[in-house]
Amino acid sequence: MVREILVWPHPVLKQKAHPVTTVDDSTRALIKDLFDSMYAADGVGLAAPQIGVLKNVIVLDTTPRQPEAKPLAMVNPEILTYEGKIEYKEGCLSIPGEAEDVDRAAIITVRFLDEQGVEQTLKCEGLLAIAVQHETDHLKGTMFVDHI
Secondary structure, eight states: OOOOOOOTTOGGGGSOOBOOSOOOHHHHHHHHHHHHHHHHTTOSEEEGGGGTOOBSEEEEOOTTTOTTOOOEEEEEEEEEEEESOEEEEEEETTEEEEEEEEEEOSEEEEEEEOTTSOEEEEEEEHHHHHHHHHHHHHHTTOOGGGGO
16 A cells, blocks of 8 residues: 655654564565655665654665665664665655755675574665665654755
8 A cells, every 4th residue: 555655844754763563564564665656756775763653664676766776664674784875865755856966885885684683694785775874864853954
């Protein structure tokens, strides 16, 4: 189901999300809604707080710009390592029409639970690394404009 994406300065966007204790059918339904909402808005990532749900869940799909990538859902993502530096003009579905240069790590390693609740670790580069950092910021109540 496509859900409304909250627009800054909605107060929920500044709140911290909560860890998911169990990856169950309700978590998978949230993931499906996040993907549906992200695709409807033509985005590459979306975090649960952006649809008003304060849970540590994000979805990403960078395949239009990174054909080797695949759509990903991450529950309780935690960035373990940061390497290098990259500047990228970021936009945000919660701040329509705005884009600014943001400094991010070029390569990250992230640990998360997948849609089945299985722990995964993934090394990310390029747009995927940027998108993971951007979306995990949403889980902390941080917007990309807070970096500039």
